[in-house]
Amino acid sequence: MKNLLTILSAAFLLIACEKGKTTAANGTDKADSTVANSEWKPVDSATAMKAWTAYSTPGEMQKMLAKSNGTWTGETTMWMENGAKPMMSKSEATNKMMFGGRYQITNHKGDFMGMPFEGMSIVGYDNAKKKFVSTWIDNMGTGIMHSEGDWNPSTKSVEFKGKMTDPSRPGKDCDFREVFTFIDDNTQKLEMYGPDSKTGKEYKTMEIKYTRKK
Secondary structure (H helix, E strand, C coil): CHHHHHHHHHHHHHHHHHHHHHHHHHCCHHHHHHHHHHHHHCCCCCHHHHHHHHHHHCCCHHHHCCCCCEEEEEEEEEECCCCCCCCEEEEEEEEEEEECCEEEEEEEEECCCCCEEEEEEEEEEECCEEEEEEEEEEEECCEEEEHHHEECCCCEEEEEEEEEEECCCCCCCEEEEEEEEEEECEEEEEEEEEECCCCEEEEEEEEEEEEECC
């Protein structure tokens, strides 16, 4: 069944790409067609199948994520602006691998400024990009945060970088950065950085220390 799904997925990809190539070649805008054709690199079906299989097969990075399965308690420290008095809160996070060990979904529950807080993240390792990828949603916004990160084996951490909506500036996004460190099998740390509202300079906005719940 796994091989059949892989074959079907690769076949779909090849057909879709071939249609895109044909459309570009037959378009009325010659400039766009020239650009599209110059970027197109033909790939034979055997090569495409091999690449698709490697892309869809969980590996060591996915296994590393799976080690975090379970429930964790979090101690959160947050700063609303650079130099502000820190606000403390507690939370709980439950990690679970999904889709055959390809992604990890995490449900977060806690409180923020006396209000109930819920959030959900999906994290995976993109085998083709060689990067970790992440999305985040919560009950205190209506957007979706996207980020990508590189694994640093010397610090056992992933540094995610992405953009998020800045509600104070309608229509504008702001950069954010996260560093997620796997301290040991039972301890993890998340540090989040963003722009100061007054200066625009980066500062640490939040830190969460996670301990595996026994």
